[in-house]
Amino acid sequence: MPKPYRVRTNDLRLPFLRPSTTTAETPQIRLEREGRDEIRRITSAVEKVPWSVNLLQILWTAGPVxxxxxxxxxxxxxxxxxxxxNYVFFISYTVITGAAGIIANLVYNLTGGRRAEKTAGKIERxxxxxxELLLVTRNLIVESLEGDARRREAAAMLLRKQDLSPEGVELAAIELLDDRDSARILAQIDIYRRVGLHARIRDLIALYGETFEPQFAELAELAPNATALLRERFEGxxxxxxxxVTRDDNFIERILAAIGQNDxxxxxxxxxxxxxxLAFELISGRKIPMLTFEYKGRWRLARAFDSLxxxxxxxxxxxxxxxxRLKALTAYLAEQSGTLVEDAAAGLRAxxxxxxxxxxxDALAEQTQHLAQAVAAGQSDRRGALRRKADLLSNAIRLYKAAYSAYExxxxxxxxxxxxxxxxxxISTDLSDESTSLRLGPGRRGLRIREHVIALDDAAKAEVCKHLAKHLATGTSEERHLQHHQQLERDxxxxxxxxxxxxxxxxxALALxxxxxxxxxEVQRAINSSxxxxxxxxxxxxxxxxxxAxxxxxxxxxxxxxxxxxxxLALALVRHYRVELDPAAKAFLIDQYAAREATLNMLSNYLASHSRGDTRNVSYLSQRPPAVGAPPRDWYRALVQARRALN
Known part of the structure; x- marks a missing residue:
């Protein structure tokens, strides 16, 4: 019986089959091409051919014509x-302008072309x-913490990754819950999620829900945001x-305050x-929408509107x-060794x-007093520890006073x-007419909602990149070490x-x-809400x-x-401006911005229950502020004792 014929794949290669390596490289090649096109487009926005070169080129092409x-x-x-x-005149004209165009092109290629290459290099850098600096900063956040706080922060960073493997989910759960059995269950849920078996996920939730709820409740007191991330994983x-990803509230305000107060x-x-x-988003083409409203009409109403x-x-x-300021204070204390604050976990109430x-x-002031007494008694070897504690307490008091002033x-x-x-x-009651209601459709007068977009055009992207590239290139040795953080010890x-x-x-911030x-x-609010x-x-x-790409x-x-x-915006219109949300306005907000109808109806009912003649003072506090008192005298006494002992 003849042996069956076998095709040897090494000998026979079909022309329409490509090597597996080419298929694997295709996405990477596409990314490289799209990324280079993006960088080239941004560069061309600022490094264009000068108008003189274009003019001479036009003259050159127009010469024969x-x-x-x-x-x-x-x-x-x-x-x-x-x-x-006549022929001599026109031929001479064509030759002279053509030569000028060629010379101008040559000069541009020697100068402007190099400038464009430098700009492209800065954008690429x-x-x-x-x-990379984002990853370095996240490592710094974890590095600045101690004990269990390091584990919780690292686990939260893992859980934010969209492509985290089941093993990664299990590791994060172990770090947060310190329970390998619960972590294994979360890994199983993640495996089922990846293959779409939500029926099994519901089975596990029903089976282990009573086990996880006490763990979530205990963890929420320490790390609310990490608890929310872990709960989502448990729910599949x-x-x-x-x-x-949700942004940290008011981060722009804190950075601008640091700039303004040089602190x-x-x-x-x-x-x-x-x-x-935010910077990488905007450079990558992010467009953040922003809604505001404005009034144009009678000057008395316009003036009152602007004041409000x-x-x-x-x-x-x-x-x-x-x-x-409270977040900054807590974060500062968490970053220092030997304080009672382990971390400044996001999501904690004021x-x-x-x-x-x-x-x-309080504990820091007490430690400072004890060290001051020891140094005053002749224990000079503790002067260094006293100086560090005194500096730490002094900085903390400064931040606390900033929080106290802010809440005042x-x-x-x-x-x-x-x-x-x-x-x-x-004023609006006296001058009430159509201009004091929300206006829809075309036109400019009256009370209207305006749409804006926060974005960088290509020229702005290039300018921002050039600014940051200059900072990265001419920064101090400390900033260069930041990019090589693996070589540094913790301290x-x-x-x-x-x-x-x-x-x-x-x-x-200065570049943007x-x-x-x-x-x-309004820009900060729009960014925070996105x-x-x-x-x-x-x-x-x-x-x-x-x-x-x-x-x-x-x-x-x-x-x-x-x-x-x-x-x-609807809440502000109703509560602050006493504007009635008629059916057309509610339909517009629902259709255009997907506002919830139940919320708009509730606002309409609120206005109906408070007549225009009701002028009672209504608190507009979004939440009751914490009772931040003046800094206790014991803190200042500790600083005074420390200075006397060190002098």
Whole structure:
């Protein structure tokens, strides 16, 4: 019996089959090409051919055409061909302008072309560096913490990754819950999620729900945001690229405050992380929508409107500033060794932050007093420890006083807001007409919602990249060490890296300010209310072109959700401006911005239950501020004792 014929794949290669390596390389090649196109487009926005070169090129191309046109025109006008003198004139004109065009092109290629290459190099450097610096900053955040706080923060960072493997979910759960059995269950749920077996996920939730709930409740007191991420994994959900990542509230305000007051302690490493993400988003083409409303019409109403808007902005800033200062204080204490504050976990209420900070500062003052007494008694070997504790307490008191002043300002701004609201109420009641209701459709007069977009055009992207590239190239040795953080010990990394990272965030804010006006309150609100893109898939070893392509793709994945912003505007219109939401206005907000109908109906009912004649003072505080008292005298006494012992 003859043996069956077997095809040897090594001998027979079909022409339409490609090697597997080519197929694997195709996505990478496509990323590189798209990224290079993106960088080239940004570069061309600022490094264009000068107008003089374009003009001379036009003259060069127009020379022969002019010669033919002159010959034809001369023939039609005079009925004969041009004379030899005319030919000499037009030929000389063509040669001279053509030579000038060639020389201009040559000069441009020698000067402007190199300038374009330098600009492209700066853009590539920034695009390549920002994701790497983002990872360095996240490592600094974990490095600055101690004990269990390090584990919780690292686990939260893992859970934010959209492509985290089941083993990664299990590791994060072990770090957070310290329970391998529960961690194994979460890994099983993640495996079922990946293959779409939600029926089995529901089985596991029903079976182990009572086991996990006490663990979640205990963890929520320490790390609320990490608890929410872990709960989502238990429910079979993973971070969504379209939904993005929630930003840390008021990070822009803290960075601008650090710039304005020349005090880097007012900002945190989490703020640095958020600013790096924002910069890479905008350079990658992110467009953040912004909704505002304005009034144009009678000057008395317009003046009252502007005054009320200014009062509302100041009040919101005051409320945000108080919490920002408490976060900065808690973060500072958490970054220092030997304090009672382990971490400044995101999501904690202001009252919790205040309580932890006060307890830590009480203990710090007591430690400082004991060290001062020991040094005064002759124990000179403890002078270094006393100096460190005294410096730490002094900085903490400065941050606490900033929080105290900020919350004092909340009361004053609230009183001013009430006053301006009553003024608008009185004027709008006297001059009530169609202009004081929400206007829809075409037109400019009246009370209208305006849509804006926060984005960088290609020229602005290039300018921002050039600014940041200059900072990265001419930065101090500390900032260069930040990019080679693996070579540094922990103490050196914290001493060098934190300052360098904060300076980088400040430079980013300064680079973005001329283009998107970060200092404007409405811009900060729009950015805070939008979710950040998830850049977790960008790895350090990728090229600048690949990072540019991935960044552009990821920012396009973010869904635009203006529902909450529209509802906030509707709330302001109803509560502050006493504007009635008629059916047309509600339909517009629902259709255009996906606002919830139930929320709008509730606002309409609120206005109906409060007549225009009701002028009672209504509190506009979004939440009751914590009772931040003046710094206790014991803290100052500890500093005085320390200075006396050290002198």
């Amino acid at each position: 002019t010669l033919l046109g002159a010959w034809g025109g001369y023939l039609l006008g005079y009925g004969k061909a041009p004379t030899a003198e 920034v695009i390549k560096s920002l994701p 959900q993973a971070p969504n690229l379209r939904r993005g 880097e302690l007012l900002m945190t490493l989490q703020d640095v992380e958020e600013m790096l993400i 808007e200014e009062a509302r902005a100041r009040h919101r800033i005051a409320q945000a500033t108080g919490l920002s 009252e919790v932050l205040l309580e932890r900070s006060q307890q830590a500062m 300002q909340v009361g004053r701004s609230h009183a001013q807001l009430l006053k301006m609201s009553q003024r608008w109420e009185a 050196s990394l914290l001493t060098v890296g934190v300052d360098a990272a904060k300076r980088l965030a400040i430079e980013i 300010e001329p283009h998107i006006q970060l200092s404007r309150p 979710n950040a893109a998830d850049f977790g898939q960008i790895e350090p070893n990728l090229s600048a072109a690949a990072k540019a 991935l960044g552009a793709a990821m920012v396009k994945e973010i869904d635009v959700d203006l529902s909450r912003t529209a509802e906030s």
